[in-house]
Amino acid sequence: MTTNAELQALKERYVAAGAASPNQRFADHARNAEVWDADGNRMIDFAGGIGVLNIGHRHPKVVEAVKAQLDKLMHTCQTVMPYPGYVHLAEKLSQISPVRGHAKVMLANSGAEALENAVKIARAATGRSNVICFDGGYHGRTMYTMAMNGKAAPYQVDFGPMPGTVFRAPYPVPYHGVSDADALRGLKMTMKADSPGTHTAAIIIEPVLGEGGFYPASADFLKAIREICDEHGILMIVDEVQSGFGRTGKMFAIEHSGVEPDLITMAKSMADGMPISAIVGTDKHMDASGPNSLGGTYTGSPTACAAALAVLEVFKEEDILGQSQRLGSTLKSRFEEWQEKYEHVDNVRALGSMAAIELVSDKQGREPRPDMAAAVCAYAAEHGLILLSCGLHGNTVRFLMPVTIEDNILQEGLQIVEDALKSLS
Template sequence: MTNETLWSKREAAVPRGVGSMHPVFAVRALNAEIWDGEGHRYIDFAAGIAVTNTGHNHPKVKAAVAAQLDNFSHVCFQVTPYESYISLAEKLSALAPGPSPKKTIFLTTGAEAVENAVKIARAATGRPGVIAFSGGFHGRTMMTMALTGKVAPYKTGFGPFPGDVWHVPFPAPYLGISEADSLNALEALFKADVEATRIAAIIIEPVQGEGGFYAASPAFLKSLRAICDANGILLIVDEIQSGFARTGKMFATEYAGIEPDLMTVAKAMAGGLPISGVIGKADIMDAPAPGGLGGTYGGSPLGCVAGLAVLDVIESENLCARAIEIGDKIVRRCEALRQSDRGIGEIRTLGAMTAMELIQDGDPSRADPDRTKRIVSVAREKGLLLLSCGVRSNVIRFLSPLTIPFEVLDEGLDILADVIRETA
């Protein structure tokens, strides 16, 4: 069936609120390549929004899931638990930053992980308030929409949202927001709007995902850690998009040398299987009463065995180091393009979490979302799948699988170079 036919059927059967970046329908995928039903091949610089860090259909992940299917697909951990849940919890608790003993709960989606992190923080502190950052993205449930710092398209028409959620600016020097501006806004919030003793947690992405791949510096994260410690506030680090070797570390927080109280994980943790988690200091994780946490599909056996396989792949294939190599290659190519293109602004990377900002005539204050859309569209026509993001919808983000062969990466970057020149 053609992409056009399937798109027509999609429009008739699926609500318009579910967006799709590309009007092509995948029928097969392997490592960093996707094929549609018309036989077209695409180089994948999206990885299912940073999910297939270990590539599509990695043999170890496939084998683990197939073996589990021979045993059982679901029994519900809260009814009859199983060993893979415990094993994955042990491994992730050991890998999480910081020396404190950790415990881990598994859920199904990233938003569900954030919801539960807030529940745990409130139970542990006895406080209701949560502070998040402008430009942040934490999900599409009611609480996570409240935490998300971007209105369109995530919040439009869905309010009112849960209360006791506050926002301060995320430091983004390229956009004119310094770390001092952000910290001063937090101090002003405590003086003018809500007392610090009412705040259960501050939640932050160490590298903003949907917001545009702006990274919080180690110094800024250390300042947040100190503010939280001084005021009895828990620090929640959202590693949903930045985790599992994407930034060159298992978790981006490691660059700052701090220990979060709670950390949310999802996306790449199971190579494409739906699972998420909250990892946190053991005493904090134990704050909710028995039965207060859980979910029917939380920590599915398929997701757990896939998660164990992913950790094996990250270690055995040295994907943290490979992420840095990939990011360096992308940055070098983008910097070369920028030399002759005043529409390319800042190029940012932390490992293989790389972004290119599109602006007008060299002016960072003049975003170019229209060219950004054209680049994504023309690249697809040439066989390269890209994603855009950013609070101004003018950022191209690069999220290829970390297992991408370098010759395929170079092929994709050649296509990108052609598209940049064509759309200038």
Template sequence: MSTQELLQRKADATPRGVGVMCNFFIDHAKNAELWTTEGKRYIDFAGGIGVLNTGHLHDRVQAAVAAQLNQFSHTCYQVVPYESYIRVAEKLNALTPGSFAKKTAFYTTGAEAVENAIKIARAYTGRAGVIAFGGAFHGRTLLGMALTGKVVPYKVGFGPFPGDIYHAPFPNALHGVSVDDAMAGIEKLFKFDIDPKRVAAIIFEPVQGEGGFYPAPAEFVRRIRALCDEHGIVMIADEVQAGFARTGRLFAMQHYDVTPDLTTLAKSLAGGFPLAAVTGRAEMMDAPAPGGLGGTYAGNPLALAAADAVIDVIEEENLLERANRLGDQLKERLHTLKQRVPQIAEVRGLGAMVAVEFSKAGSHEPDADFTKKVQAHALENGLILLTCGIYANVVRFLFPLTIEDSVFAEALDKLEAAILA
């Protein structure tokens, strides 16, 4: 069947609200490459929006899921439990930041993990209020949208949203928001909107994902931790996109000298299979009553088998070191291009969580048109890129950390051609 016929079937059968970037369809993929139904090859720098840090169909992940499929595919852990749920929870308890006793609960999506982290914080504190940040992305569910700090396209037409959710500015030096500005925004919330003794949690991304790949300044993270300690507020780090080696550490919070109380995980946790988690202080995780946490598909055994393999692959293939090396190569190429391309406003990132931001030449005005042109030219030339940012003027890079050196070099050449076009 032709691509045009598939596109017509898609238009007839699926809603326009499910936005789709590519006008072709995948047939098969391996590691960082995919091939369409018409045989064209692409290098995948989107990674299913950060899901494929270990690549498409990693041999170890594929084998682990196949072995599990020969045993059973589902029982619902809350009905008939299985050992793999406990085993992967034990691994996450040991690997996530913090030397305190931890427990882990599994879910299916990042948004579900975020919502349950808020539930846990509210149950533990007996409070309702939650503070999030401008530019944040925490999911497309109703509470996830309320926490998300970006209106278009995520919130348009979907309100009203749950109450007791407040937003403060996220520090962003490029756009003139200092750490002091961000903290002053929280203090204004305490003066104008909510008593800090009614705040259950402050949730933030150590590196904002959809918001533009902005790493949180270390001073900001320390001050958030101090504020939470002062007022008895639960600190939640949303590592859904930043986790599992993307930043050159297993978790982005390991770049900082403080630890969160709760951590939300998903995306590359299970190498392409739907799995999410909340890991945190044992006493907080135990706050909800039995039955208060869970879900029919939460902690699916196939996804847990994949996650178990992913954790081993990251260690055995030295993907932390590789993330830093690949990220440095990418940033070096972009910095070199910055000398020739006046639209490049900033190159930034931790490890392989790298972004390039474009502004109109000679100004700080975001240039979404130039960004879109770069993305379109790259796609035409066989390189899949994602944009992000409040102003849609950022290209983010989410290539598999397992990408072959030769394929990575080819992709950088395609990227350079797209920026210079």
């Protein structure tokens, strides 16, 4: 068996530094919320492949569906010869996505690719070129999605000038001094100073910031964005790559607000680990560009479509949305205990199971402490727990364990986090 140390030596020799993980443990096999490394060490997974595994590692129904598809067909390129899975998945996604009017679907491979294509569709539908995004937003690592990201390091700093026609507005985070009113004033100033409505194809927003810190936008703010888009003929694009597929207790986070966007992008937990993404939008917008203008060699592969269709069945059969809501309640209750006990823990939050805590100097000053967040994650790793920090300030610890996590494993992992917090005191 190849060991962690042997694999690390190979990684250092052959894997580009920019693509390498700082983790020196190598995953060998996994089940639900547990992962075993190449040396046989067990880890509890509170990261879920960065929100990809809402129904856990290797859900049996998904594994079965992928194996069955492999026995039939692996690839044709759907633009050369389509196959049933693509069409059936498009039908299902159009039925569950809360966009305005009749929905149509395009499948892609990754969240970034979905965002790139959403911008293309918005440009074709409006005849305009500009897009407006938000501080702290994260949309991908391709050139255009890097330009849309609201955090420079590590995504932009080494790669030279970003593409133009991308403009940014404040995201409302009241805890850090940006109210809904402040954010709306900033957006309106962006539209006056940089990107007037007549030149803006789309406003792109995460209903809950992902990499930006797990901050939810209020329903009132999202409704105001919808109104601004309607006033100026701008498409409202909602990025649900991380917040979608049950993470917030609804299929999509935008459903908490009652707002219907023009386009939704999704990926991550859509297929429980298989690479696939989608753009779902109002039919007149999705049909705006010409024949063969959208697509790619691997987009919506047969195996990924089979996995995604199986995921949708699991959501119904196992009440994944209900499980997400119950998990979120458990997390919020525990977080509130930590907030009472520890001076550095504040602004605890959970929308469904999209949950986070913030580490600060103290509850009065609220000075972000990214060093503490890093220390908590490092302690967790040393004690058998995979845990991630995030945020524009780097001081948020986020929780992305599978919604299907067994309660005893959840409690074991939460105790490791609490022990880490104690170590900071």
